[in-house]
Amino acid sequence: MNQALDKLEATVYLLAQKFETQLGENRRLQDEIRSLKETQERTEQQHQVAIDELSEALLVQVTKLKNDLQTKIDSLLAENQQYRSQLEQNASQIRNMLARLPAERRREGEQE
16 A cells, blocks of 8 residues: 555656646746747837838938929929020011011012
């Protein structure tokens, strides 16, 4: 009977040790999982910050390009208007010069 109790006691002791080992392993795995989740959350936050920074930088660049293009368009429109004004002045001067020509020469100029 003593042997059976000793054997039972040894078996219970081994089971208790296995149980403690499993508990320790379980805690270690839970800590590792928690650490991995924290790392993942940090990485996601860093990723989001990087995306936000890049988005802002891109928006700044797009705005600058838009402003530069608008400035260039405005400049070209002003230049176009200057050329149109010069053409109108030249056309007016040519009409005045044609009006001063004798009638015969005017007809020749109109026929050409």
